[in-house]
Amino acid sequence: MEIVHINSWDEFVTLTSACDGWAFRGLPDADWQLMSSLSRYLQHFVPDRQSWRQREERALRIFRRKAHIYLPDASVLADDLRCLALMQHHGAPTRMLDFTKSPFVAAFFALYRTSRSAAVFALDTPTLWRAAPRNDPALRREAIDPRISGNFERHFAPNTKEIIWVGEPEAMDRRLVAQSGTFVVPGVLDKPLDEIIGQYASGPALMRKFVLPPTIRAEAMLSLYRMNITHATLFPDLDGLARSIGYELEITWPGYQPDGR
8 A cells, every 4th residue: 555645735636636536535543444334343342253254144134124114115125235335324333434436525534523644545446446356366346246146145244355346336325426425345354455455466556545634634624615525515414414513613704703794
């Protein structure tokens, strides 16, 4: 993984503009590793790694048995990737990682609530779509596609294949559309994404890590605000609007009056 230390917001804009078609993920702490919420949960609370497969299967089974109560169309639960996306959307730990096709959306998630160095990870998805793990060249993107029935159980659930798949469900929800979102699905839960990608064919780095210092936050957040990248637009519901009010506390405009005029 290539690590790039950013010195200014303009530099970030320039460097990421060269990452055409890549996928991005922002983290508020540059020291954090790229791991899924399920990986972090299991590592913290379930030391017996031999049981991780059974625990993930049980979580999926419980969600499928009960989620239909709240859904107007329960057919989504039969599709592995759509079911995982629905779980992710509503806060369940899953093996999927949220990425976005926009470096600016990723920068927002990295910077909006941090006072330390943050990071935006960039994944060379166009190259990755054509790549395969060195030890099994047959495991290309189309061969492991979890949207195909049986592939999630075959390639991901066993938790033994160091592979990743990048893409979206056939049917996307409002939040995924608003965030220009995509998902990364790893084949193992006990390794960060950069280690898994290290198993792929050698060549130019498939991942870059842009480290953003706290000194650029003010300029970056104002620029993102002017792009209309806020919680209200990224989460198009009342919760998103409410969360967006936090940054409004930081904004001041020329001529602003305390009584709100």
